[in-house]
Amino acid sequence: MKLYYDAENAILGRVGSTVCKELLKGHEAVIINADKCIISGDRLKIIADLHWWKDLGGIGLKGPRVSRNPDLLMKRMIRGMLPWNITKGREAYARLRCYVGNGPLKAEELKNVKKLATVKPIKYVVLKDAAKEI
Numbered sequence: 298m299k300l301y302y303d304a305e306n307a308i309l310g311r312v313g314s315t316v317c318k319e320l321l322k323g324h325e326a327v328i329i330n331a332d333k334c335i336i337s338g339d340r341l342k343i344i345a346d347l348h349w350w351k352d353l354g355g356i357g358l359k360g361p362r363v364s365r366n367p368d369l370l371m372k373r374m375i376r377g378m379l380p381w382n383i384t385k386g387r388e389a390y391a392r393l394r395c396y397v398g399n400g401p402l403k404a405e406e407l408k409n410v411k412k413l414a415t416v417k418p419i420k421y422v423v424l425k426d427a428a429k430e431i
Contacts, residue, residue, distance in 0.1 A: 299325040301406060304334040304371070307413040309424065313375045315413065320379065320389035329402065329410065331395045332367035332425040337418040344422070344430045351431050367428045368395040 300319055304312050312334060316326045336343050351363040364370050372395045380386035394400075399407065 299327065301327045301329065301402070301410040303330055303410045303412045304328050305330040305412075306417060307334055307415050308418070308421075309334050309336050309371065309374060311415055312371075312413055313378045316375060316393065317378045317389070320392055321385065323392075325392040325394075327394045327396070327400075327402070328371065329396050329399050331371040332397045332423075332428075334367075334371060334424045335417065335421040336424060336427060337421050339420050340422045343427060347427060347431050363431060365428050365431050366397070367424045368397045370428050370431075371395050371424060 302312065302316060312328065316328065319326050347363070350361065353360040364373065372393060375393060375395075376390055379389055381390070396402075
């Protein structure tokens with residue numbers, strides 16, 4: 298079963314936890330508007346954490362590959378919520394798709410999109426802006 302989620306103005310952690318539960322059940326998940334998702338917290342601290350994450354490994358050493366594309370950054374953050382060390386987690390990750398905007402979805406698929414309603418926090422950063430700062 299394929300599930301569609303709209304991440305616009307939704308908190309990244311809540312989107313991730315909702316999607317991870319469905320992925321581990323065996324469903325496929327498609328997230329649209331990944332660039333409009335928000336990360337709650339202080340802007341400077343979030344950007345500093347992303348810079349720290351990007352700089353792991355140092356010069357010439359192998360480290361994590363941190364993408365500047367908001368959809369790939371969101372997919373990577375959701376990967377951290379899955380049990381990556383076991384086969385079940387890797388298979389669940391393979392069933393995840395994230396898109397900027399509506400992606401290649403057709404009009405009939407857009408009718409099935411679940412809007413994840415959340416209240417905007419006082420301090421937050423849009424994922425698109427955070428990815429641009431890396």
